[in-house]
Amino acid sequence: MATTMLHAPALQVAxxxxxxxxxxxxxxxxRVVxxxxxxxxxxxxxxxxxxxxQRLHQLFPPEQLxxxxxxTVFEHHDVMGSRAALQAFVHEYRLDFPIGIDQPDGHQGVPLTMQALRLRxxxxxxxxxxxxxxxxxHFGAIDDLRLGALLGQLVGEPLPPAGDAPAAAGCDDQGCSLPVTA
Structure with a gap:
């Protein structure tokens, strides 16, 4: 059975x-994202x-992935909440893929994109x-081989003709998706 999932909510980036x-x-x-x-x-x-x-960013052609x-800062706001601190971190770790700073919720709680994506x-x-x-x-570390196999499969899938409706929620060998409610 084909994998059928819902579209992700928009990113809310500061x-x-x-x-x-x-x-x-x-x-x-x-592109696969x-x-x-x-x-x-x-x-x-x-x-x-x-x-x-970073390895994925270096290995896959940007037109494919x-x-x-x-x-997404949900703790230690005083230390991690500044753009300057993140810029220094990104420079020090030589991260060169795009990075968005999740929009704070205004109360030093869970940022908006993290909430919308229901990240744990x-x-x-x-x-x-x-x-x-x-x-x-997925929450937590994920094995490179498992992720690589999925990404290879997704990169190889044909893009359907424009105007085709997305599939409904369902199940496959990896598990079942649930409808996301607002």
Missing amino acids: HWLNTPVPLTLESLRG VLHAFQMLCPGCVSHGLPQA AVVGLH GTPSLVVLDRQGRVRLH
């Missing part, structure tokens, strides 16, 4: 790094998630197919 123009998920349609949510002080992000995202970082923490990975449908929603 500032962008490593891109001359703000990105939208709509502008990335036609790997959205990596992280925090600077998250050990799993620094040791696994960010190096994995877009890697987008999402710095960091590192989190959301993979979108070429039509913008969520094909993987």
Whole structure:
């Protein structure tokens, strides 16, 4: 059975790094998108998630796969909340893929994109197919081979003709998707 998932909600980003123009998920349609949510002080992000995202960015042609970082601060706001701190971190770790700073909720709680994507923490990975449908929603470290196999499959899928309606929610060998309610 084919994987059928819902489209991801729009990114709500306060500032962008490593891109001359703000990105939208709509502008990335036609490419597989790997959205990596992280925090600077998250050990799993620094040791696994960010190096994995950087490798993906280097390995796949940009016209096939877009890697987008999402710095989503839900704790330690005073330390990680500044753009300057993130810029220094990105420079020090030599991250060169686009990184958006998730829009704060205004109360030092869970940032807006993190809420909309229903992320449970960091590192989190959301993979979108070429039509913008969520094909993987994962919390924690994920094995390179498992992720690579999925991305190879998605990059190889044909893009349907314009005007085709997205498929409804359903199940496949990887699990079942649930409709997202507002």
